[in-house]
Amino acid sequence: MITNITGTITEEYVRRVIRPRPRDMHKGDCGHVLVIAGSAGMTGAAWLAAGACLRTGSGLVYVCTPKANFSVIQTLAPEAICIEWDEALRLLSGDNTNTGRHFSGYDAVAFGPGVGTGMQSKRRLKALLMTYGGPLVLDADGLNLIAGDDELKEMVRSYPGEIVMTPHAGEAVRLLQIRETGDWKETETRRRMASYLEETYGVTVVLKGAGTLVAGRETEDGVPRFVMYENTTGNPGMAAAGSGDVLTGVITSLAGQGIPVTDAAKTGVWIHGRAGDLAAADLGEYGMIAGDILRKLPAALKPFGER
Ligand SMILES: NC(=O)C1=CN([C@@H]2O[C@H](COP(=O)(O)OP(=O)(O)OC[C@H]3O[C@@H](n4cnc5c(N)ncnc54)[C@H](OP(=O)(O)O)[C@@H]3O)[C@@H](O)[C@H]2O)[C@@H](O)CC1
Ligand SMILES: Nc1ncnc2c1ncn2[C@@H]1O[C@H](COP(=O)(O)OP(=O)(O)O)[C@@H](O)[C@H]1O
Numbered sequence: 006m007i008t009n010i011t012g013t014i015t016e017e018y019v020r021r022v023i024r025p026r027p028r029d030m031h032k033g034d035c036g037h038v039l040v041i042a043g044s045a046g047m048t049g050a051a052w053l054a055a056g057a058c059l060r061t062g063s064g065l066v067y068v069c070t071p072k073a074n075f076s077v078i079q080t081l082a083p084e085a086i087c088i089e090w091d092e093a094l095r096l097l098s099g100d101n102t103n104t105g106r107h108f109s110g111y112d113a114v115a116f117g118p119g120v121g122t123g124m125q126s127k128r129r130l131k132a133l134l135m136t137y138g139g140p141l142v143l144d145a146d147g148l149n150l151i152a153g154d155d156e157l158k159e160m161v162r163s164y165p166g167e168i169v170m171t172p173h174a175g176e177a178v179r180l181l182q183i184r185e186t187g188d189w190k191e192t193e194t195r196r197r198m199a200s201y202l203e204e205t206y207g208v209t210v211v212l213k214g215a216g217t218l219v220a221g222r223e224t225e226d227g228v229p230r231f232v233m234y235e236n237t238t239g240n241p242g243m244a245a246a247g248s249g250d251v252l253t254g255v256i257t258s259l260a261g262q263g264i265p266v267t268d269a270a271k272t273g274v275w276i277h278g279r280a281g282d283l284a285a286a287d288l289g290e291y292g293m294i295a296g297d298i299l300r301k302l303p304a305a306l307k308p309f310g311e312r
């Protein structure tokens with residue numbers, strides 16, 4: 006197992022990935038994404054993830070969440086389209102007969118924030134992995150479901166498309182099925198966990214926390230090689246409920262805009278941390294909340310869109 010750091014994620018790198026938009030761009034060019042998130046009492050997770058997709062530049066954002074959450078999400082983010090699971094699945098399988106519009110499929114899908122770990126969520130995750138083959142971001146309860154189900158583990162390993170997993174240390178411990186002892190904040194331990202997760206699941210791994218790590222594969226001279234980068238943005242004010250749900254939306258949006266998932270993950274964590282730093286500069290590390298990180302995404306992204 007390799008635990009060497011390939012490098013840090015820098016502003017110069019982000020500038021190479023996020024380019025000023027072509028003048029003739031239209032919303033079909035910048036990604037149609039689906040966010041499967043939220044449950045009764047967890048509307049916020051769906052709003053934060055979907056709102057982050059909108060604020061990162063997605064052309065069209067669908068939120069699949071229970072109907073009881075629709076009015077809150079439509080009030081906080083009326084730009085998003087709320088749908089229930091049956092419709093999301095129909096669109097995933099390419100059936101657009103009931104949409105009343107041309108729909109060519111999702112460019113990226115997120116699954117997990119606040120969905121719960123019951124049988125219904127498990128069935129939906131299995132259906133998603135079987136039906137969709139595009140870029141997929143798995144977070145929170147999506148990861149908890151995988152940790153507890155061997156069939157899901159195998160489905161992730163054999164998924165035909167690209168996957169990003171975004172565990173915090175607690176979720177990483179569950180995914181690796183290690184005993185919950187040890188100092189999960191220790192640098193070498195975190196590097197080992199990120200590397201082992203990448204190797205075990207064959208996905209891009211975002212191990213969140215202070216100095217978020219991104220482990221994945223990059224192709225050099227036609228040969229894929231293991232890489233691991235450490236993020237340089239972010240602050241302890243981000244240790245607040247829902248901060249990770251915002252990150253899920255940012256990475257999903259970037260992947261939906263055609264950025265390969267390891268680059269979407271690296272760029273996403275940098276932008277998310279930068280938005281957190283801007284929120285802390287305005288409000289301080291104690292008072293800032295996840296919604297403030299979401300609201301600072303435009304300012305974090307603005308310099309990269311300027312011609
Ligand atoms: N408003 C909404 O709708 C919101 C909805 N949300 C949704 O709620 C769901 C549950 O998500 P969650 O992350 O709160 O619960 P969970 O995975 O049990 O994590 C806690 C456990 O993990 C551990 N642990 C955590 N971080 C760690 C670290 N860095 N380093 C080390 N350990 C760490 C921690 O251990 P402890 O420190 O307590 O011993 C504890 O055992 C999820 O679907 C999410 O999307 C939330 O986003 C909130 C806002
Ligand atoms: N001390 C810290 N320094 C930098 N970033 C942090 C710190 N604590 C938390 N974060 C960031 O905040 C986010 C928390 O995500 P997560 O634990 O999934 O929260 P939630 O599930 O409540 O949304 C991650 O992106 C993590 O990197």
Ligand SMILES: [Mg+2]
Binds near residue numbers: 173
């Ligand atoms: Mg989380």
